[in-house]
Each structure stands twice: as C-alpha cells, then as structure tokens.
Amino acid sequence: MRTPAALMLLAVTLAGCGPKPEPGATLMSWAYPQTKDPAPPPPATSDPVHVPGSALAFTRAQIMDDANPVDWFPDEHPAPPPVVAHQPPGGPTPCAECHLYDGHGFLAAADLAGLSPAYIIQQVQEFRAGRRQSAVHDRPDSLEMIKAAQKVTDPDLAQAAAYFAALPRKPFVRVVETDAAPVTKAISYGWLELVPNGGTEPIKGRIIEVSEDMPALYLADPHVGIVDYVPPGAVSRGEALVKRGGQGGQPCAACHGPELKGAGDVPPLAGRAATYLARALWDIKTGARSGPAVALMQAPAKGLSEAEITDVVAYLASRRP
Ligand code: HEC
Ligand code: HEC
Incomplete structure (x- = not known):
C-alpha cells in the first residue's frame, strides 16, 4: 500500500515533470495547429458548383x-x-x-x-x-x-x-492587430478553422491565422485570402527587429532585398502568410530545416526568440508583396 509520503513524492515528481507533452509538440504550438480528430467531411455543395467571378461550373x-x-x-x-x-x-x-x-x-x-x-x-x-x-x-x-x-x-x-x-506576387494576407482573436479549432491537415458562433478569446501572444472564407477555399477558389490576427503592437515591434536584424544579426533586407521582396535566389518575405513564415523560422532555428542551402539563414533565425518571431512575421505579413 502506498504511504502518504510516497503519494506526496509521486505528486512532486509528477508536478516536476509536468504533463507529458504531445509527441512533436513545440514551443510555438500556435504556428503548428494539430489534432488527432479526423478531418471534417467536405462542405455540402449541390451540383453544379460556382465561385464568384468565374463563368465555369464544376461538379x-x-x-x-x-x-x-x-x-x-x-x-x-x-x-x-x-x-x-x-x-x-x-x-x-x-x-x-x-x-x-x-x-x-x-x-x-x-x-x-x-x-x-x-x-x-x-x-x-x-x-x-x-x-x-x-x-x-x-x-x-x-x-x-x-x-x-x-x-x-x-x-x-x-x-x-x-x-x-513566372506568376505575379499578389497581396493575399490581411493583418489585424487585436487583443481578442476569434475562437478556432485545429483541423487535422494542420490549419485552424473558426468555431461557428464561437466568439472571441484573448490572443495571448499568438498569431491566429484563418481563411477569409473557408467554404470557398475548400472549393479551391484562389481569390480567397488569409487573415492573420496578431497581438497589439506586433507590427511596429516587428518592423524594428527586421531593420535591426535581431540579436546582433544583419538587417533582413541585407539578403532579402530592400523591400523584403526577394533578391536573386533569396526568397521574398513581404506579404507572405504569417504562420508559414513563423514555421519557416522555427524550422530553421531548431535545425529541422538544415543543410548547406540554409546555412546563411541559420544565424538570423537563431537570434530570434519565439516572441520576436511572432512580431517579425506579423510585420512581414503586413507588407505589400
Ligand atoms: C545573410 C543573409 C540573410 C539574412 C541577413 C537573412 N536571411 Fe532569411 N534567408 C536567407 C537565405 C539564403 C534563405 C533561403 C534558405 C534556404 O535555401 O533554405 C533565407 C530564408 C528565409 C526564410 C524562409 C523563407 C521560405 O520561403 O521558406 C525566412 C522566413 C527568412 N529567411 C526570414 C529572415 C528574417 C526574418 C531575417 C532577419 C531577421 C532574415 N531572414 C535575414 C538569407 C538571409
Ligand atoms: C499535398 C500538398 C502539396 C503538394 C501536392 C505540393 N506541395 Fe509544395 N508544399 C506543401 C506544403 C504544406 C509546404 C510547406 C511545407 C513546410 O514548410 O514544412 C510546401 C512547400 C513547398 C515549397 C517551399 C516554398 C518555400 O518558400 O520555401 C516548394 C518550393 C514547393 N512546395 C513546391 C512544390 C511543387 C513544385 C509541387 C509539385 C511538384 C508541390 N510543391 C506539391 C504542400 C504541397
């Protein structure tokens, strides 16, 4: 039989370990939405299907x-x-x-x-x-x-x-600074969807990224954009970091071009989806994205904390591509 002391020791041990992390969980969990629930059924549509602005119809x-x-x-x-x-x-x-x-x-x-x-x-x-x-x-x-x-x-x-x-870069991201983000749920593909009539919840240092119109995106309508809800002040804090280059780093524009629109084979950053950029930086920082091609980018990514990445990508997403 367990003694109270053994129970206390067990409690202390458990508190010390904390809850067992989900396999693959990372610090920046908001950028990597995950669920084990199966993907939702495709949205109900009746044939033939149309999207605004297209004369075509598909079943x-x-x-x-x-x-x-x-x-x-x-x-x-x-x-x-x-x-x-x-x-x-x-x-x-x-x-x-x-x-x-x-x-x-x-x-x-x-x-x-x-x-x-x-x-x-x-x-x-x-x-x-x-x-x-x-x-x-x-x-x-x-x-x-x-x-x-x-x-x-x-x-x-x-x-x-x-x-x-050869395709033109077009603006497709809208950045909204807010204390209160819409309530969302993770979808097993790896993104967030709005909870219908879910209201809002405190943003708490996260970026909440959703489609402007998920049912239309499920029809593969390419005119549908993305909204990034970001913490208040993130865009201006991010701008300062991008110009300074983070911890002892070079300004991002030194390699990514004066307006962050890309330079040669160094990819553009302006006007890209905030969570994609956040995952890219975190993947590089943690070494999941490694090898000679990414060597130049290792130091700039390593110098950025999770909070700084949030601010940097909020600013980058808000720029015109
Ligand atoms: C010394 C040059 C250099 C500097 C400075 C630099 N980058 Fe990069 N960056 C690169 C290169 C090169 C790549 C492409 C890496 C690869 O091939 O995987 C890259 C890739 C990236 C990517 C991934 C893009 C994608 O399409 O997946 C992001 C995000 C990024 N950089 C953000 C930044 C930010 C933010 C800063 C400033 C804090 C910065 N970079 C500073 C050279 C640089
Ligand atoms: C089933 C979905 C899917 C298909 C099909 C697919 N991709 Fe991707 N692609 C992705 C996702 C998701 C990412 C981001 C992955 C990540 O960063 O971990 C990505 C990333 C990329 C990137 C990196 C972009 C950057 O800025 O660094 C390139 C390049 C790319 N894909 C090219 C292609 C090409 C070319 C094809 C067709 C031969 C293709 N993809 C087919 C889902 C797909």
Whole structure:
C-alpha cells in the first residue's frame, strides 16, 4: 500500500515533470495547429458548383478529385505544365492541388508565386533529401510535400518551377492587430478553422491565422485570402527587429532585398502568410530545416526568440508583396 509520503513524492515528481507533452509538440504550438480528430467531411455543395467571378461550373466530384485539381480562372495564368495540373499513375499529387494555380496556395501550403526557379528546385530537392522537415515531424501537410518531392521527376520539377516563378506576387494576407482573436479549432491537415458562433478569446501572444472564407477555399477558389490576427503592437515591434536584424544579426533586407521582396535566389518575405513564415523560422532555428542551402539563414533565425518571431512575421505579413 502506498504511504502518504510516497503519494506526496509521486505528486512532486509528477508536478516536476509536468504533463507529458504531445509527441512533436513545440514551443510555438500556435504556428503548428494539430489534432488527432479526423478531418471534417467536405462542405455540402449541390451540383453544379460556382465561385464568384468565374463563368465555369464544376461538379462536386470534380472538386473532390485530388488527381485533377479544378482551375476556376484559366485566363489568369499561363497554361500549366502537366505536373502542376494532373497526376499520372504513381506520380506526385499535382502541385496545384495544394499551391493552387495562382501559386498562392491553400492555408498552410507555402505561396510559390514569383519565387526564383532555382530556389523552388532547390527546396524540393531539400524536402526529397530529408534536409527540410517540419519541427513537428508528423505534421501531415509537410509530410505530403515530402511525398510529392520524392515522386516528382527532375524534368517535371523544372517545368513546375518555371511555371510558379513566372506568376505575379499578389497581396493575399490581411493583418489585424487585436487583443481578442476569434475562437478556432485545429483541423487535422494542420490549419485552424473558426468555431461557428464561437466568439472571441484573448490572443495571448499568438498569431491566429484563418481563411477569409473557408467554404470557398475548400472549393479551391484562389481569390480567397488569409487573415492573420496578431497581438497589439506586433507590427511596429516587428518592423524594428527586421531593420535591426535581431540579436546582433544583419538587417533582413541585407539578403532579402530592400523591400523584403526577394533578391536573386533569396526568397521574398513581404506579404507572405504569417504562420508559414513563423514555421519557416522555427524550422530553421531548431535545425529541422538544415543543410548547406540554409546555412546563411541559420544565424538570423537563431537570434530570434519565439516572441520576436511572432512580431517579425506579423510585420512581414503586413507588407505589400
Ligand atoms: C499535398 C500538398 C502539396 C503538394 C501536392 C505540393 N506541395 Fe509544395 N508544399 C506543401 C506544403 C504544406 C509546404 C510547406 C511545407 C513546410 O514548410 O514544412 C510546401 C512547400 C513547398 C515549397 C517551399 C516554398 C518555400 O518558400 O520555401 C516548394 C518550393 C514547393 N512546395 C513546391 C512544390 C511543387 C513544385 C509541387 C509539385 C511538384 C508541390 N510543391 C506539391 C504542400 C504541397
Ligand atoms: C545573410 C543573409 C540573410 C539574412 C541577413 C537573412 N536571411 Fe532569411 N534567408 C536567407 C537565405 C539564403 C534563405 C533561403 C534558405 C534556404 O535555401 O533554405 C533565407 C530564408 C528565409 C526564410 C524562409 C523563407 C521560405 O520561403 O521558406 C525566412 C522566413 C527568412 N529567411 C526570414 C529572415 C528574417 C526574418 C531575417 C532577419 C531577421 C532574415 N531572414 C535575414 C538569407 C538571409
């Protein structure tokens, strides 16, 4: 039988350990929404489906077909190469399924529009080689990207890179400073959705990122933007950090271009989704994203604390791309 002393010791031991962390949990858990609940059923739609501004109509079955992502606005971009639009037997999921035809991407997928072709190719090679992972190793969307990288052939990758690099960068992020963010829940793909009629809750140093219109995004409407709710004052604190460069670092613009719009093969930062940028910085800082390609970026990322990353990405997301 346990003595009271043994029970107390057990209690102290448990308090010392704290609750057992979820596998893969990180400090910046707000940037890596996770749940074990299954993905919600696709939104109910009746055939045929339309989105505002497009004369096209698709059936629900076409919209659900991952192997042939629907293209609502074919006049708004050049003709995509096959690897972007269709999945051959055994081939990768088409890039547009996640990055969309305009390159701005689904929630949680990176925006690829206007990145340099060499950078796109190099990053896919990094995913393939295992040097680019998520700090949360079992994050489903990053694992999907790694799978695509392993399956895409080099000639197809070169065509995809040329396609996305030629697309214009467009504003698609709205940053809102607030004490009270909408109440959200994690979706197993790795993003947040609004809780219907959920009201608001204190933002508490986090960034809460949601789609402007999730039902429309589930239809793959590329005109739907992103809202980033950020803590009050984050944008101006972030601006100061970006200009100073964090702890003894260089100003970010020294490598990312005077307006943070990218320089050569160094990627743009202005107007990108805040949680994507936060995950990128955290993945680099923790070494989940490693290897020679990212060596120049190691010191700037290591110099930033979690709170500083929050401010920096709030500022970067608020800039015009
Ligand atoms: C199933 C979804 C999915 C598919 C299909 C997909 N990607 Fe991705 N991609 C992602 C996600 C999610 C990320 C972010 C992963 C991360 O940072 O951990 C990403 C990131 C990237 C990046 C990094 C961008 C940056 O700024 O560093 C590149 C480049 C990229 N993808 C290219 C491609 C290409 C080319 C294809 C088609 C051959 C493709 N992706 C197919 C989901 C996908
Ligand atoms: C010495 C040059 C240099 C400086 C200074 C620098 N960066 Fe970078 N940064 C890079 C390079 C090079 C890459 C591409 C890394 C790779 O290939 O994976 C990069 C990548 C990034 C990425 C990932 C982008 C993506 O598409 O995934 C982010 C985010 C980033 N930098 C933010 C910053 C911030 C914020 C600062 C300032 C605090 C900064 N960088 C300062 C060179 C630099």
